[in-house]
Amino acid sequence: MAQPRSNAFNNIIAQFDEPWKRYAAFAVIVALLLIAPISLGPYATVILTNALLYVVLALGLNVVVGYAGLLDLGYAAFFAVGAYTVGILTHTFGLDFWLTLPFAVGAAMIAGVIIGTPTLRLRSDYLAIVTLGFGEIVRFSARNMEITGGASGISGIQQPWLFGWHINTPFEFYYVFVVLAIIAVIVSVRLQHSRLGRAWLYVRHDEDAAEAMGIDTVRVKLAAYVIGAIFGSISGAFFAVNLGAISPESFSFQQSVLILMAVILGGMGKIPGVILGAFIVVLAPELLRDLGEYRLLLFAVGLLLIMLFRPSGIWPVRGK
């Protein structure tokens, strides 16, 4: 269709087919991320931190949507589970942040299993509706329960200490998120090439054929859901300590859609594409800020154009 138009980009990307070039590119990007705050200043650092948060979230949702092929419209719920677990345990019960992380992971896994077990037998369009409902249930629960602080949420969440170092400036948090994003990338790559990753590939392409060849499709899909939930929950945990305050509105349907947009925009299942998508979703509205009210319109039109001309995402499909 519109392939010739984007050939130049495809060709540039194809230069990185050799592994050493890919590692080199990865190293250059990491180096750029490390020096970025110094040259860009505090405002840009906060925006970049947000972009890195979206990288982790989008890579997590990518496990569900990109690897396993399950549409999830309520991913922000897992983000909320992590944020609230940390918020409640540190603020209300006075636990140390690092001690609350395992609880956040555990809570996300339980939430993933509870919502996944009955719903993953559904066809994907029904699954989308159920996950959308789940997202709203979590948000409304957070809004109406006392322990979650109701509509105003939880504030005064303590910033964490790491070996005597108090992480509390935007710059420090930026580097924490750089580390998180790198871990998320490494885990994503390893998952993709694991046995489970191959099972996801087959389930995504043809569930019946996978089942007929001995793959327990329900369990494989549940694994994707739970792993995605863990990514989301850890993002939420660090999100909570970074801001120091959380409220239900941070975990709205719009949030879920934005994360999904990052995944689809860059190219489902393709790690560099998903990272690019996350950066676009966060940076584009910022870069277009001068346009005032029109920026959202322009952003939306841009998204539509990308989807029209490159329906499988910006990142090229690698020819095997």
Place this chain on the structure above:
Amino acid sequence: MSAPTETLLELENITAGYGRIVALNGIDLKVQTGAMVTLLGANGAGKTTTLKTISGLVRASGGTVRFAGEDITQTPAHEIARRGLVHVPEGRHVLRGLSVRENLELGAFTVKDPATRRKRMDEVFALFPVLAKRQHGDGSLLSGGEQQMLAIGRALMHGPRLLLLDEPSMGLAPKLVIETMQIVKRLSEAGTTILLVEQNARLALKLAHYGYVLESGHIRMQGEAATLRADKSIVQAYLGE
């Protein structure tokens, strides 16, 4: 023809349906180890449903399915596959966007030993040289006949003890129908136990040892393939001319 003795698959009074529609109404069927058995009948007689009930894709509402002596009536489909009962469904299910080789690898997903996987891949390539030639190409770009070979090859990668084949010749040109059937015959001669659903009844009865004729969810007739083939009334009434 060898004289198979041991019963590998046994259906006892199987009933199944979709919602209120009864598709199978008390099916009794046996497949001996090493045999090729064919299931014949008009469209809608329940052939495909019988295969799906055996492989666990459709749950039987009554009766028992026994495979290698074990009751598998309630066993999940993937678990049945792991035990070596492999269903090659109608429509081939070739995975689009994946290479021929990757499609074959799916078949050996549960095979842990890499040496066994390689050996089976070689065997499949020896049986279907065209798949070897096009192993790096997209599986869905193969012709209909080649896709059928790929679907069968994928099942062989699994190392099946029993192969359920659902209309392997469907939609193929006459020459390819014969070719596909010859492959099925070769598999059978190599010792694979096969339950074959086929629309080309004449051909199926020439290859198989034993045949069942289904009609609206009942077994209408059964017997040695040669006997069924010789019976003119059967040929006219159920198998078409």
